[in-house]
Amino acid sequence: MQNEIERVLSEFRILDREKRKIFLLSLVEECDPHEVFTLQQGLKLKGFGAFDIIGSLPPELSVKIFAFLDDKNLCACREVCKTWMNITNESAIWRLKCLEMLKIDKGAKSAQNMNIPKEGWKKWYQKQYRREVNWINGRVQTVNILRGHKERISDAKLKENILVTGSADRTVRIWNIDTGECIRTLCGNSFSCVDFLLEEQIVAASTFFRSSFIWNMETGELLRELSGHVSAVRCISLSKSYVASCAFDGSLIVWNWRTGEKLATIPAEAVQIRIFESTILSLSSSSIKAFDIPNGNCIFSAPFNEGLLGWSYIQNYLLSKSAEDSMNGFPDQIVSSSNILNIIRLCSDSRVYDFDARGGRMISVNSGTLQLILLNETCQPNATRPHCLCNVETSQPMEIEYPQGKYKAILNKEVVRTLNMDHRRVIVGYLSGTIAILDFEPS
Incomplete structure (x- = not known):
């Protein structure tokens, strides 16, 4: 390395300022990040002064180099000089x-479409950083209550700012959770x-009476009723x-929801299912299987003996992956990961999560109290383990703090039936039909 620096310096001495910039640009492009520092120290040692290599590069290249730094080091670098700032x-x-x-890949479609x-x-x-701090400390910033259902919330699904809830009161409601408005009520x-x-x-x-319904969200029109x-x-x-459903008898039926045509009845003995494009992933009492549609x-x-809790983790992981790319198979290492056992150990008493x-x-309910568990606070995904949980052993459930404590006494008395979450909110559905939106994002 020392001989290489001597060679570089001998070439560097005979160049004027503009040519030095061009020379350094071509040199830096061939350097690893740690070699840039070594090069700068070598220039300084040989009497060329504290030449700012990074600041002398074209802006687009300087930006690429600084993008490798974390937020803490970026804030430190901005204090060096006006150019770096x-x-x-x-x-x-x-x-x-x-x-x-x-956790969005920069090459994914969702990244390219972000406004x-x-x-x-x-x-x-x-703002997102402050939200993460709130998450880690279990501190809810705002609580919004949605009322409309008259009986228990049986299921809830959240995507972006739309929440869909099903209830035993014979209705499905569509909510805009940014405004708290019930956009539409569907009866059945x-x-x-x-x-x-x-x-x-x-x-x-x-x-609960063996039928499924398909509606248009915008108009509320019933498009299809499916029986079988x-x-x-x-x-x-x-x-x-496609739309697929599984019943308590273990049967799995697939329809084309556009035409209503029944495509397949699969004796899967399934207790839970999830469609990924043209593939169905199903859970039985002892295995996870995928079926082609x-x-x-x-x-x-x-083989899979970790029950609904382990299945829920795998399903959520695959859903987050398929949101970016079409599925080309199901990774064996996730299904067979021993780390799922650690999740079971942490949350074995949780029936709602x-x-x-x-x-x-993970959000779970223990003795009526909402708890937050951080599964991989310090771990980064890698090629051999798509979602590593190396420090799940040390994670401890943390009781969620409500703003000023005023909601704790009220909400912890209710019986939780459903939980749904995204990167900033938790949706809680109660036995009474009440829905609570717990938001961690600072106002």
Whole structure:
């Protein structure tokens, strides 16, 4: 390395300032990040002064280099000089930091379609950072109560700012949770499960009386009623072309929801299912299987004895992955991961729970109290373990703090029936029909 520096310096001495910039640009492009520091120290040692290599580079290259730093080091670099302060203020850097915080791959479609926040990427990142601090400390910032259902909430699904809830009061309600408004009420029978697709603007719901319904979200028009099960339906799942439901008798039926055509009846003995494009993942008492649609052939099978809790984690992980890319198979290492056993150990007493698998969080109910568990606070995903839970052993359930404590006495008296969460909110459905939105984002 020392001989290489001597060679570089001998070439560097004979160049004027502009040529030095061009020379350094080509050199830095070939350097690893740690070699840039070594090069700068070598220049200083040989009497060339504290030449600012980074500040002399073209802005787009300086931004790429600074984007490798974490937020703490970026804040330290901005104090070095005005040039570095201007570089660290570049919105391209903070956009990448926002994607990292939201666990979104920068090449994914959702990243490319993200709109520029009105306050700018840097201030938006600061807001998200404060939200993360609130998450880690279990501090809810605001609580909004939605009322409309008259009986227990049987299921709830949250996507972006739309919440769909099914209830035993014979209604499905569609809510805009930003405004707290019930957009539409859909009537039918006592509903056991719901699902919906924002891109297709459809809602699906199944009843305890063996039927499933498909509605248009915008108009409320009933598009289809599907029948075929001989017992109550326990789970329903939608994709762009298909709807599948499983009943308490273990049967799994797939329809084309656009035409109402029944495509397959699969004796899967399934207790839970989830559609990924043209593949159905199902859980039975002892295994997880994947079936191809529409022929119903089993294309993947793995032993699995971790029950609904382990299944819920896997399903949420795969859902977060399939939101970015189409599924090309189901990773065996997740299904067979021994770390799922640690989740079971932590949450074995929880009957109501939900995961933010991408963010490494879990919300559960213990003795009527909402608790937050951080599953992978310090761990980063890697190639061999798509979602590693290396420090789940040390995670301890944390009781959620309500703002000024005024909601704790009220909400902890209610019986929780459903939980649903995204990267900033927790939706709680109660036996009474009340829905609480717990928001961790600072106002």
